[in-house]
Amino acid sequence: MKWLKDKDEKDKKEIVTNFEKLSDDNFEIWLLKQSKWKNDVTKKNIPSICDATKAFVIYHSTDRLAVQxxxxxxxxxxxxxxxxxxxxFRQIYNNLEWKYLREMRNKDQRLELAxxxxxxxxxxxxVKTEFEKNKRLFKVLWSPIRIEKIKVIKNALVIMIAISEYIDNEIWPNLPNVKEQDVGNFKQLFxxxxxxxxxxxxxxxxxxxxxxxxxxxxxxxxELVKNKQKYDALIVIVSGHGDKEDVLITSDGxxxxxxxxxxxxxCDRMSSFQNFPKIFFIDACRGTTMPKKENNNTASRGRGIMHDGEGFLMVWSTTSGYSVSDLSIFSESIKCLISQKYQNETLRQMLNEIRNDIKKKDLCYCLERSDTIDYDIIFQQRISFSQQLKNVAAK
Known part of the structure; x- marks a missing residue:
């Protein structure tokens, strides 16, 4: 750009120094209101000046390095x-837009680099390793600041057992919503x-x-026995008929x-997962008692028992002795609230909100949780760096 090229070395140094020191917004303010060229520069010129200055720095400086x-x-x-x-870290922090700094303060988040x-x-x-690979690509992650012990789930294996068809429909009516809605809800979420x-x-x-x-x-x-695929959590979902004594009723009754x-x-049978969370979501009846009169056209479901075992979190759609309707409220609420909240809340916080949400929609449901874990859990989206770059390119 001719504007920068025509400047003497002293002026170029002043421009480059402020360009490196200030954020884009503050550099623009400096040029338009504080610099000696404020009467010659217009807002329309700013993008071209920034591009030219950046190119000048990269081309002329051997001790300065560009990163994305x-x-x-x-x-x-x-x-x-x-x-x-x-x-x-300093360069990234100094160039963050104000909205990110405000969110860090308001949402108790901290900045991490990947x-x-x-x-x-x-x-x-x-940092040097990335330059040696000639990649020079980094990304900012936002992590919640927590005082209590936390485990972050990044690569879970989710196993769902879904039974919707039964042989004896007089005793165990079919559960069409298990197939038509529950599976889709959990698949979309996880x-x-x-x-x-x-x-x-x-x-x-x-x-x-x-x-x-x-x-x-x-x-x-x-290959779960040796966990060769490096899963960091196991999530098991059971959806179907159940009964008292915490059992799943299979299609043959x-x-x-x-x-x-x-x-x-x-931990005894699968030691490779002994230090990882094992979360169970069970949407099934645990008896025949109904908290309120239900529609005769709505099938009800049944549920299971827990024993000692490190690292387990069991989440039931109702309490022991009660049945629930085939309405998919449990899976829908889990899908919606975790999808909306997982970036800023722990699983314990989200389960409390899920309990309240379910209670408002149908009194047949009463979320119950039991666990043998001494930590809270955070879900983190598993997305490859290459996908991040594709998303950037698409924009």
């Missing part, structure tokens, strides 16, 4: 004076929104042996103890 930083899928180029974590492999940057060596691996039976008529074979096949095909499913993943 992604903030909420928006890419920005920054100039670093040296290859240190402190320099990278590299091209989604690894959190914590040292000078990690697979589409959070990016976790989601596996569910495709035949919604499952006998007791079918349930057993399905679980064994998942354990074997995903037989009973499968929920506890027998839980113990497949306990």
């Amino acid at each position: 930083v992604i903030v909420d899928e928006k890419s920005t180029e920054l100039i670093m004076r040296n290859l240190t974590f402190e320099e990278l 590299d091209s492999n989604d690894e959190i940057i914590e040292s000078d060596e990690m 697979e589409q929104n959070l990016g976790y691996e989601f596996v569910c039976n495709t035949n919604f008529k499952m006998n007791k042996e079918d349930v057993k074979e399905f679980l064994i096949e998942v354990i074997t095909s995903r 037989k009973k499968t103890q929920i506890n027998s499913i839980r113990t497949l993943f306990d």
